[in-house]
């Protein structure tokens with residue numbers, strides 16, 4: 001298969017490309033990335049050296065239809081997996097426009113390529129956050145047909161793209177699948193996100209800054225399990241269908257802080273509470289019955305083991321993350 005991965009220099013895209021090239025020894029992967037502040041140039045040095053005939057990189061913006069169709073033609077691409085996005089909720093509060101540009105219009109550009117028959121298959125990556133927020137004591141879970149009820153510019157821009165996917169499937173019967181995934185953790189995540197932020201703060205001898213609503217919780221999935229789920233959807237998923245991807249493993253901000261403090265042998269005195277960012281969702285939890293029953297997927301990585309391995313990856317890869325610290329675009333301590 002010749003597969004084009006957008007946003008392949010970001011967190012999940014980087015892991016997905018490595019996963020795919022290691023597993024499918026005949027396949028070619030082209031990474032198209034605009035290289036925003038969240039992309040890391042060095043992520044694929046080893047991939048490019050290991051697979052010089054099977055890995056290619058193009059710096060481009062997914063919103064540019066002509067450029068994207070040229071790339072698709074150049075490499076004779078069959079399938080696109082769209083990870084490209086502005087992904088930081090806090091940054092979206094400061095600079096929402098670019099979120100709607102990439103997350104909605106970029107996705108629509110790829111849908112248009114699909115509608116015009118330039119590729120055989122598009123898989124669009126979305127998030128649990130499009131469904132809105134659950135109460136902490138609720139027994140509900142989000143199903144694939146739950147209403148979209150987003151609360152922030154980031155997750156509303158992602159929800160807009162989900163609606164565009166739906167409209168293209170209904171109207172043009174395009175060969176597209178969609179997945180909504182829980183919070184990912186693992187190696188290569190940019191240092192603005194909670195787990196890398198906490199770990200790199202510990203390594204740097206700094207305290208952990210927790211949002212005041214520290215009981216707010218997320219469902220956590222190791223990025224490798226997410227990659228395996230996308231693999232299953234690409235090979236066995238039903239065209240036109242949406243799949244939720246979740247682990248069922250919920251942890252609060254406070255829980256994560258406690259795990260990380262315990263790993264480093266530090267205590268509660270290293271927690272500093274800061275005001276929440278505006279519209280801080282309380283909780284997301286997915287019902288992932290469909291992907292489990294229909295495709296036989298289930299997560300393989302236990303949260304405690306995955307988190308320990310992730311902490312150790314950051315400890316062992318300080319050269320990777322240290323230069324990224326100054327690229328961060330939001331000061332989380334400044335919310336009022």
Ligand SMILES: NC(=O)c1ccc[n+]([C@@H]2O[C@H](COP(=O)([O-])OP(=O)(O)OC[C@H]3O[C@@H](n4cnc5c(N)ncnc54)[C@H](O)[C@@H]3O)[C@@H](O)[C@H]2O)c1
Nearest residue numbers: 007009010011012034035036039061062084085087183184
């Ligand atoms: N990280 C999570 O926990 C999570 C959970 C569920 C879904 N998702 C979704 O998965 C996808 C990847 O998330 P991530 O955490 O890897 O994000 P990331 O911010 O680490 O990576 C996004 C990548 O997209 C690139 N990009 C941004 N705009 C672009 C454009 N216009 N054209 C081409 N490339 C562009 C960036 O340069 C970056 O390399 C996103 O769509 C996100 O919404 C993420």
